[in-house]
Amino acid sequence: MEEGFLKEQQIMENDLNSDTSHKSSVDFLMNWFRKRSIFVLAYGTGCGAIEMPPTFTSRYDAERLGIRGAATPRQADVIIVSGYCSYKTLRRIIRTYEQMANPKYVLALGSCTVNGGMYWDSYNTIKKLEDYMPVDMYVNGCMPRPESILEGFIELQKEIAEGKASSWQKYEENYEFYRKNQEAVLGKTVAPAYDADWYLYDGGL
């Protein structure tokens, strides 16, 4: 893992040095539209999923900020990793994340995604989500209330508008790093092959 951490340190330093001044006015406009319209995948892991329904329904009404749910990963912009990830869930999260269309963003809730939280010595949960997939925004707390989630979304919107939220590029550029960490906990079969009619073949209908 040490090699992984070193490499990630390098990635973070590269991020600081990267030049974002070459953005054209079209990029600026598109980023503004992306900021105004965020489709969140209706997918919850761990305990944080319980905070998402109030965030999206009448009480806290995330739709006033242009944030609404999307039923399928094909149409979603943001995946919320809402709490601890067991190895079994991580496989699904990665698979779902890879099905989403670029540009895509990741919002991680709770202490568990930062350092494992109360599951830090568990035998079947991961500790640091950023080893396995890139994260754009962390919302800390155990669990964060809907106000905090909205705050996190607003910060994410700011980053999107400035063109800084580019974790999907980071994932593509450093795929070997993430893949290695994924295989370390999940084995060689991280995700099945993406076939158009996968359900007709092995293990399907």
Next chain:
Amino acid sequence: MIVFDLLGMFLSAYMVGFLYYGLYRNITARFQRRIGPTVLQSFYDSIKFFSKEESISHGWMFYLGPVIMATGAVMTLFFIPFFYKSESFSGLSQYGNLFVVLYLMMLGPLGNAMGVGVTGNPFAAMGITRGLTRLFAMELPFYIAVIALMSINHSADIATIAANQPTMNAIEYPLLFIAAMFSFVAMMGQSPFDVVGAPVEVYSGPAAEFSGKFLALLMSQSSIMSFAKLVLMVNLFIGGAEGFLELLGKTFVLFLFVIAFGAMYGRFKTPQSVDFLVKVPTAIAVVGLVLATLGGQ
């Protein structure tokens, strides 16, 4: 010039359609006691999807599906005259009558079915099956009402039907109007007939596999198609329109009614919606047809 005429129709339907769809989301939010998104939210969504990548391909038919749907929507729009008196914004309506419009309204769902069929996504297949099942039930009362109107006016020309209304057809033939309105609520995809893209049941249904530009195309065509249907209903039952303000006013009142109706009711199951549409509105339409025919003689 007919080209400018068509372009004007397309652009106005595009703008008004997205405005109405934004209003729909906002007004529904107010019904649910929340603030809701801005009126332009649907427009933002569509532009964002135009700037996104597509995540998957299922071959050429998959790409052709949304294109056929969009073609169906735009052609339907072109064959419906906006104003019954004026030459402008009449599009291609002099070349085709109500039969052509009814035929073109079928094109979208069929194109969608073909595009969705090749994806193999079970939720999309379920959604399109629900859609086609409902389509047959939905068209029955609407077609009876439209046939009654055609026989009353001795014409299948939309502008003639729109102009030939001393009072509104909705007041003169209330039974036909009520029957057609049930179908219209279903056509606009509102509760209780919104079985096709039912969220939490079939995960956005037919649109499940579409992403990026094709989803944006689907959103655009649905806005245009909604406006085309509203204009058709205004022409057939609410006395047509002479100018843009009148058209916007009448379509908006109709649209508001549909939204309010949808916000009040929960969703039917698919067999329930088919049962209801085949029994109640169809019976009302048949009685309306008989009364209208007797009254005309």
